[in-house]
Amino acid sequence: MTQGTVTTDWSGLPALFRRMTGDEKHEWAATSTLPALWTLYDKVLDVSPDRVDDPDRDRFLLSKGHGPMAFYAVLAAKGFLDPSTLDDWTEFGSPLGQHPDRVLVPGAEIGSGSLGHGLALGVGQALGLRAQGRTRPRVFVLVGDGELDEGSNHEAIALAGRLGLDRLTVVAIDNGSASHGWPGGMATRFAVEGWDTVSVDGRDQEALYRAFTEEHPGRPRAVVAVIRSEGVE
Amino acid sequence: MTAADFQGKTALALKATDVTMREAFVETVSAAMDTDPRIAVVTADISAGNFGAARARHPSRVINVGIREQAMIGVAGGLALTGLRPVAHSYTPFLIERPFEQIKLDLGHQDAGAVLVSIGGSYDDPVWGRTHQAPGDVALIDTLPGWTIHVPGHQDEVRELLTAALATDDCVYLRLSTRRNARAYPTGAGFTTVRSGSRGVVVAVGPTLDAVLAATSTVDVTVLYAATVRPFDHAGLRAAVGANPNVVLVEPYLQGTSAHEVATALADTPHRLLALGVRRDSEVRAYGTAEQHDVVHGLDPAGLAESIARFMR
Numbered sequence: 001m002t003q004g005t006v007t008t009d010w011s012g013l014p015a016l017f018r019r020m021t022g023d024e025k026h027e028w029a030a031t032s033t034l035p036a037l038w039t040l041y042d043k044v045l046d047v048s049p050d051r052v053d054d055p056d057r058d059r060f061l062l063s064k065g066h067g068p069m070a071f072y073a074v075l076a077a078k079g080f081l082d083p084s085t086l087d088d089w090t091e092f093g094s095p096l097g098q099h100p101d102r103v104l105v106p107g108a109e110i111g112s113g114s115l116g117h118g119l120a121l122g123v124g125q126a127l128g129l130r131a132q133g134r135t136r137p138r139v140f141v142l143v144g145d146g147e148l149d150e151g152s153n154h155e156a157i158a159l160a161g162r163l164g165l166d167r168l169t170v171v172a173i174d175n176g177s178a179s180h181g182w183p184g185g186m187a188t189r190f191a192v193e194g195w196d197t198v199s200v201d202g203r204d205q206e207a208l209y210r211a212f213t214e215e216h217p218g219r220p221r222a223v224v225a226v227i228r229s230e231g232v233e
Numbered sequence: 234m235t236a237a238d239f240q241g242k243t244a245l246a247l248k249a250t251d252v253t254m255r256e257a258f259v260e261t262v263s264a265a266m267d268t269d270p271r272i273a274v275v276t277a278d279i280s281a282g283n284f285g286a287a288r289a290r291h292p293s294r295v296i297n298v299g300i301r302e303q304a305m306i307g308v309a310g311g312l313a314l315t316g317l318r319p320v321a322h323s324y325t326p327f328l329i330e331r332p333f334e335q336i337k338l339d340l341g342h343q344d345a346g347a348v349l350v351s352i353g354g355s356y357d358d359p360v361w362g363r364t365h366q367a368p369g370d371v372a373l374i375d376t377l378p379g380w381t382i383h384v385p386g387h388q389d390e391v392r393e394l395l396t397a398a399l400a401t402d403d404c405v406y407l408r409l410s411t412r413r414n415a416r417a418y419p420t421g422a423g424f425t426t427v428r429s430g431s432r433g434v435v436v437a438v439g440p441t442l443d444a445v446l447a448a449t450s451t452v453d454v455t456v457l458y459a460a461t462v463r464p465f466d467h468a469g470l471r472a473a474v475g476a477n478p479n480v481v482l483v484e485p486y487l488q489g490t491s492a493h494e495v496a497t498a499l500a501d502t503p504h505r506l507l508a509l510g511v512r513r514d515s516e517v518r519a520y521g522t523a524e525q526h527d528v529v530h531g532l533d534p535a536g537l538a539e540s541i542a543r544f545m546r
Contacts (some may be wrong), residue, residue, distance in 0.1 A: 044326070055315070121311040124313075125315050127273075128312040128317045131317065132315065155304035160303050169511070
């Protein structure tokens with residue numbers, strides 16, 4: 001853990017959210033990705049604002065790109081973004097849009113928004129790091145259960161499983177948003193391709209932390225974070 | 234369809250015993266990998282076997298993803314984001330058309346570069362039918378900013394263009410074909426003047442040059458050769474046109490793909506343009522040989538001669 005300047009903790013996230021949404025209620029608490037994002041940036045990822053180009057940093061790829069308020073709030077809480085940039089987000093000239101652009105957002109590893117691109121990019125990053133002998137960095141890719149509909153994910157899932165990319169972890173947020181569902185659960189789609197899989201309560205930060213930090217030698221890991229009914233983004 | 238299928242067919246389609254563009258590509262990249270640790274190759278089964286020797290020497294930098302073209306481009310983008318120089322390769326429609334959004338987003342939008350190398354041209358092997366033809370490839374890449382597009386007409390040009398492309402971080406599309414000219418021309422910046430004349434300018438792109446030279450052997454025109462079409466040599470064309478603003482553009486892919494570039498080059502002068510290439514008005518539902526398809530599109534020497542004579546009269 002080599003975090004940079006921590007400006008805010010978990011209790012400060014609602015205020016950061018409000019700077020974007022104006023929401024006085026609890027929209028932030030219903031955001032399905034927030035517990036996973038916070039756990040990663042607060043306790044798991046080896047990243048910091050002064051090392052955004054360090055080749056040995058961990059990578060976090062927000063594949064689905066939708067509902068990026070949680071991502072921006074966490075980046076602001078961890079010092080990647082000045083909180084004032086949240087105030088005029090999505091306006092012309094702001095670096096922050098409804099989908100993140102890695103060229104504009106410090107700490108964003110990919111630009112995303114079109115579903116189904118992040119996982120293959122993450123596989124490429126894991127392969128690129130391995131080819132350069134950088135065995136320490138880990139690559140995390142967050143996908144949604146609706147996003148998993150995109151066939152491109154299944155190309156990447158099969159490939160990562162066969163290649164045994166054990167520095168790769170997928171965070172699969174399952175909030176029941178896929179139109180036709182995933183009978184048997186999302187984890188089965190990864191397991192059949194040789195992934196190590198675990199399903200946890202997506203709001204249980206202790207469980208998420210364990211799932212993100214347990215070893216999975218020789219295999220990529222899929223952490224299915226199940227979010228039930230409190231709300232979706 | 235396997236790599237072996239293509240290997241056999243491509244070999245049959247070649248008449249001469251000399252090195253094909255694809256062989257020059259494999260040799261050049263494989264040799265460059267020995268000295269440049271940044272270079273990585275990503276294939277989707279097609280030509281994977283051709284990189285066997287390179288893979289034996291550099292197992293972590295030669296990646297065959299199976300028949301997964303979206304993953305191939307996504308992986309190339311990820312490799313580039315870690316500082317490597319990826320080369321992705323397949324048959325034209327599977328490299329450019331099928332994963333086009335990955336090319337747009339996983340490379341360009343990420344500010345990640347790659348060298349995309351296609352084989353098959355527009356219709357190198359028409360026996361495979363429409364599924365294996367991609368005359369719209371250059372036009373598609375042309376919708377994206379920042380791409381360099383090479384259309385070599387000879388295997389020696391492939392070596393030079395590829396070597397230069399591997400040394401950059403740019404987005405580069407290298408379009409290989411079994412069609413080629415009898416000799417190579419310089420590949421540096423700008424068009425090459427192959428012949429000088431007074432009645433107009435014919436721009437021959439890549440493997441169309443020999444047919445253009447045959448078609449214009451008795452016509453008093455300047456012939457420019459272009460192995461690189463993006464960036465387009467506006468100044469070179471403008472200078473060649475001079476006071477005779479009759480321009481014929483001959484491209485081995487979709488007709489008129491570079492017409493807007495000619496318009497830009499000649500914006501300051503009244504001019505006429507005849508754009509020749511693969512016809513847009515109908516799908517050619519025929520098999521046979523590439524030479525027979527040239528006739529359909531008017532890209533054979535006789536067809537070109539007729540079109541150019543009518544335009545220059």
